[in-house]
Amino acid sequence: MAKVVTGTRRNGSLFGVPLMGEAVLLAVAAAAFFLFPYDLGFLTRILIMMIFVLSLDLVLGYAGIATLGHAALYGSGAYAAGLFAVHVSGDPLLGLGAGAAAGAAMAFVSGLVLMRAHGLTVLMLSIAVAQICQEIANKARPVTGGADGLRGIRMEPVLGLFEFDFVGQTGYWYALAVLSLVVLVLKRVTASPFGLSARGIKESRQRMTAIGTPVYWRLVAVYTLGGAIAGIAGALAAQVTVLVSLEVYSFSLSAEALIMLILGGTGRLYGAIIGTAIFMIVHHVAAAVDPFNWLFIIGGMVLAVVFFLPSGLTGIGELAGRLAGRAK
Amino acid sequence: MTPGLHVRNLNKNFGGIVVAKNICLDLRPGDRKALIGPNGAGKTTFANLLTGVLTPSSGDITLDGVDLRRLPEPKRVKVGVAKTFQITTLFRRMTVRENLRLPILEREGMTVGLLRPADSYPRVEDEIDHLLGEFNLERHAGRIVEELAYGQQRLLELALTLALNPRILVLDEPAAGVPASDSHLISEAIARLPQDLAVLIIEHDMKLVFEVARSIIVLVNGEILTEGTPAEIAADQRVRDLYLGARHD
Amino acid sequence: MSLLLNIAVDGIAYGMILFMIAIGLSVTMGLMRVINLAHGGFALIGGALTHWMMAKANLPFLAAAGLAIAATVAIAVPLERGLYRRIYCFGELQQVLATIGITFIMIAAVNLLLGSTLLAIPLPDGLATSIDLGFRTLPVHRLLVIVVGCAVVAGLYLLLERTRFGIRLRAAVDNRGAAAALGINTGRLFAVTFCLGAGLAALGGILGAELLPIDAYYPLRYMVLFLLVVAVGGMGSIAGSFFAAIGLGLLETASRYLVPDYGTIFFFACVMALLAVRPSGLMGRL
Numbered sequence: 090m091a092k093v094v095t096g097t098r099r100n101g102s103l104f105g106v107p108l109m110g111e112a113v114l115l116a117v118a119a120a121a122f123f124l125f126p127y128d129l130g131f132l133t134r135i136l137i138m139m140i141f142v143l144s145l146d147l148v149l150g151y152a153g154i155a156t157l158g159h160a161a162l163y164g165s166g167a168y169a170a171g172l173f174a175v176h177v178s179g180d181p182l183l184g185l186g187a188g189a190a191a192g193a194a195m196a197f198v199s200g201l202v203l204m205r206a207h208g209l210t211v212l213m214l215s216i217a218v219a220q221i222c223q224e225i226a227n228k229a230r231p232v233t234g235g236a237d238g239l240r241g242i243r244m245e246p247v248l249g250l251f252e253f254d255f256v257g258q259t260g261y262w263y264a265l266a267v268l269s270l271v272v273l274v275l276k277r278v279t280a281s282p283f284g285l286s287a288r289g290i291k292e293s294r295q296r297m298t299a300i301g302t303p304v305y306w307r308l309v310a311v312y313t314l315g316g317a318i319a320g321i322a323g324a325l326a327a328q329v330t331v332l333v334s335l336e337v338y339s340f341s342l343s344a345e346a347l348i349m350l351i352l353g354g355t356g357r358l359y360g361a362i363i364g365t366a367i368f369m370i371v372h373h374v375a376a377a378v379d380p381f382n383w384l385f386i387i388g389g390m391v392l393a394v395v396f397f398l399p400s401g402l403t404g405i406g407e408l409a410g411r412l413a414g415r416a417k
Numbered sequence: 418m419t420p421g422l423h424v425r426n427l428n429k430n431f432g433g434i435v436v437a438k439n440i441c442l443d444l445r446p447g448d449r450k451a452l453i454g455p456n457g458a459g460k461t462t463f464a465n466l467l468t469g470v471l472t473p474s475s476g477d478i479t480l481d482g483v484d485l486r487r488l489p490e491p492k493r494v495k496v497g498v499a500k501t502f503q504i505t506t507l508f509r510r511m512t513v514r515e516n517l518r519l520p521i522l523e524r525e526g527m528t529v530g531l532l533r534p535a536d537s538y539p540r541v542e543d544e545i546d547h548l549l550g551e552f553n554l555e556r557h558a559g560r561i562v563e564e565l566a567y568g569q570q571r572l573l574e575l576a577l578t579l580a581l582n583p584r585i586l587v588l589d590e591p592a593a594g595v596p597a598s599d600s601h602l603i604s605e606a607i608a609r610l611p612q613d614l615a616v617l618i619i620e621h622d623m624k625l626v627f628e629v630a631r632s633i634i635v636l637v638n639g640e641i642l643t644e645g646t647p648a649e650i651a652a653d654q655r656v657r658d659l660y661l662g663a664r665h666d
Numbered sequence: 667m668s669l670l671l672n673i674a675v676d677g678i679a680y681g682m683i684l685f686m687i688a689i690g691l692s693v694t695m696g697l698m699r700v701i702n703l704a705h706g707g708f709a710l711i712g713g714a715l716t717h718w719m720m721a722k723a724n725l726p727f728l729a730a731a732g733l734a735i736a737a738t739v740a741i742a743v744p745l746e747r748g749l750y751r752r753i754y755c756f757g758e759l760q761q762v763l764a765t766i767g768i769t770f771i772m773i774a775a776v777n778l779l780l781g782s783t784l785l786a787i788p789l790p791d792g793l794a795t796s797i798d799l800g801f802r803t804l805p806v807h808r809l810l811v812i813v814v815g816c817a818v819v820a821g822l823y824l825l826l827e828r829t830r831f832g833i834r835l836r837a838a839v840d841n842r843g844a845a846a847a848l849g850i851n852t853g854r855l856f857a858v859t860f861c862l863g864a865g866l867a868a869l870g871g872i873l874g875a876e877l878l879p880i881d882a883y884y885p886l887r888y889m890v891l892f893l894l895v896v897a898v899g900g901m902g903s904i905a906g907s908f909f910a911a912i913g914l915g916l917l918e919t920a921s922r923y924l925v926p927d928y929g930t931i932f933f934f935a936c937v938m939a940l941l942a943v944r945p946s947g948l949m950g951r952l
Contacts (some may be wrong), residue, residue: 115491115503121757124442134617134759134849149759155758155759157762159420162611195608202938202942205942205945206941206945207759209893209896209897209901210891210897210941210945210947211945212701212762213890213893213894213897213937213941214938214941216890216893217894217934217937217938217941218938220930220934221931221934221935221938224928224930224931224934225931228927231605233950241889242513277531277532277534278531279532280534280535281530281531281532281533281535281694282527282528282529282530282533282535283528283529283531283891284531284535285515285519285522285528285535286522286528287518288511288746289508289511289519292478292508292509292510292511293507293508294504295506296501296507296508297519298490298491298505299468299494299499299500299502299506300488300493300494300519300520300523300524301520301523301524301581302491302496302523302528304491308878316943318782329868332480338885340890341886344766346767347762347763348763348766351759351763357828365572382699382774382778384770384771384772384774384777384778385770385774385775385778387767387770388766388767388768388769388770388771388773389580389771389775390767390768391763391764391766391767391770392771393766393768394763395756395763395764395767396752396764398761
């Protein structure tokens with residue numbers, strides 16, 4: 090009996106070649122490195138945001154958890170990595186571990202409360218969690234530096250070999266390596282039985298309960314995993330910019346991540362990557378051209394996507410692919 | 418203690434409204450029982466009490482001696498009590514195969530697996546193939562559920578529920594909404610159900626009930642009016658009055 | 667004792683402002699099931715227009731406020747008809763995003779026309795003073811806000827309970843399909859309700875300019891607050907919104923007075939606790 094390839098259709102091969110998508114991504118990233126040698130800081134920020142939005146895709150696009158407070162997990166990772174570097178060790182990979190653990194812990198604890206709620210209440214609670222985190226970071230001045238930010242982070246070379254430089258070359262490749270790893274891990278997870286059950290919960294909680302799934306705990310698990318990845322993104326940001334400010338918990342960060350994800354398209358992993366790239370580039374260019382009116386452009390873009398491209402930009406790709414497939 | 422599901426003096430009320438009153442019922446392996454009654458009699462409520470969607474106000478529900486009352490819905494599924502929904506509840510934007518894959522993986526406790534692709538377990542895929550064959554859904558295997566005809570969706574829901582390997586199967590109006598031309602698909606599928614399965618069908622479609630059931634229970638206003646063989650029920654004057662209306666001369 | 671009175675007066679006034687602004691949001695969410703993150707934008711528009719008319723056209727406070735509220739409603743009409751009508755059918759997430767987009771555009775518009783600085787609404791002399799009640803002096807402004815707030819509640823109560831419009835509105839909130847099947851023109855009902863909510867938000871924004879300072883980023887900064895009133899009070903419930911608004915107003919004020927260092931944390935922690943225990947809010951129907 091022919092096994093229909095369904096599980097991998099959503100987030101797998103490009104043009105039928107496995108890992109083709111990843112290869113394209115790496116090629117583009119490498120090209121960018123050489124084409125824009127003076128914008129490495131900005132490009133690295135894009136890579137870090139991609140990791141953050143990927144974690145949101147897992148939580149929202151796959152499991153259907155609507156959150157406007159994802160920054161709480163990112164910020165926890167950032168502060169954890171920053172504090173780790175200041176007080177324990179400047180080793181970058183250990184710092185990533187600290188960030189992942191902090192993001193996961195914050196997600197687990199807040200998830201216990203969040204997953205009991207639905208709809209608007211989840212949105213509100215997620216916002217509340219992020220605000221509380223921001224306030225605590227603000228008040229804990231002696232530890233976090235408060236509104237001035239956490240400084241004094243000194244990073245050791247990655248793997249003991251690659252020192253962080255001022256131009257940002259090491260930072261760029263480091264972030265790209267982490268991003269690539271995250272993409273590979275998420276591809277596995279979303280295609281796994283765990284990932285399938287997450288999608289099932291998003292489709293129909295009632296049905297999942299009726300097949301014996303402990304929906305609440307499954308959601309807490311997904312959220313915790315998402316938190317770990319968001320924490321890694323935050324940790325990377327702390328390590329590459331050697332500064333952690335209160336902005337890592339900001340509502341606008343959560344909202345922008347959501348916009349980037351919807352722009353690219355949820356539930357496809359590649360949507361997160363493309364949406365982030367386009368949003369940040371448009372923001373960068375628009376802000377440079379006219380810093381006061383870029384909100385018009387972003388607002389217009391969001392409305393255009395929601396009204397005309399509900400599946401996001403990658404939705405067009407999939408539609409084209411299906412049409413092309415039918416034409417054969 | 419005889420094997421099977423035993424319901425004793427089950428009561429459920431919402432405030433002052435009594436929806437189930439002193440219901441006693443046995444479902445033994447191999448039983449084919451139907452639950453009929455007028456609208457609002459409390460049939461779906463009873464099904465929900467069995468599966469754990471609702472908790473009883475008083476009374477016992479035991480399965481092979483195990484008290485089910487404190488088990489929430491997902492746990493009851495694990496011990497073998499499963500139900501199909503009156504309104505088709507499937508994973509609409511997933512494929513037919515995925516709809517069958519999930520319950521199997523969940524049943525086997527494999528849904529905590531993170532590393533291997535969900536479709537890479539040969540035994541699971543074989544079981545899916547078997548179910549597809551049983552329910553004549555092979556050619557729809559890769560299609561999205563939304564695209565299926567309603568009758569086929571009902572069949573899929575039955576297949577999905579069977580994939581849970583239940584011991585007690587409650588079918589909540591399996592023929593509801595299915596066009597008359599397709600209802601034979603449902604009755605044939607029910608006829609092919611495993612012989613050691615205990616099946617309770619809640620239905621309005623009398624043709625289906627009389628085809629499939631070996632014992633019929635009549636529920637009125639939350640209480641059992643009578644239970645008997647199809648012939649007995651068909652001849653029972655009270656049941657006739659119920660459905661056709663009594664003449665008051 | 668006087669501290670308690672201060673907290674009470676400030677808190678209730680603050681709560682009234684929150685109520686006036688959030689009530690439109692609550693009814694919109696309960697009726698049209700739309701999560702409208704841009705609702706605070708109506709308060710912004712009302713306040714911004716009032717500021718502009720007072721500063722540039724030299725209109726007195728009452729005239730400027732009145733015109734501004736009318737103008738806000740006038741803006742809400744095409745917005746509802748053109749944009750929101752389509753948003754009603756969207757999924758939750760799409761609604762959140764679409765209304766975030768609308769919020770951004772509102773902010774950018776105000777920014778473009780009036781800049782990003784504070785848009786002050788100077789109160790007329792009569793309101794800027796304090797009144798001597800014998801045992802205490804209280805700011806007239808706060809008292810006015812409380813009085814207007816009560817008037818709004820009373821007016822809404824009468825509207826809902828005593829008019830045909832009110833009955834139709836309550837029916838539609840309860841069961842939209844059934845109401846439409848009964849011949850209630852839900853489209854027009856939505857439009858009127860939406861614009862009413864916008865007008866009330868404008869009123870709240872103008873009166874509350876001292877408590878919630880107005881600048882271009884107003885809708886984003888206070889969006890969380892308005893959503894909290896709706897979430898805590900329960901969607902579609904006017905009584906719920908009222909009690910939630912007053913409660914949150916008092917809680918926030920009390921936090922600021924009593925535990926200023928941890929006010930925000932305490933506030934959000936309380937809200938979280940409440941929502942964790944009662945996810946549908948105080949009087950929610952969902």
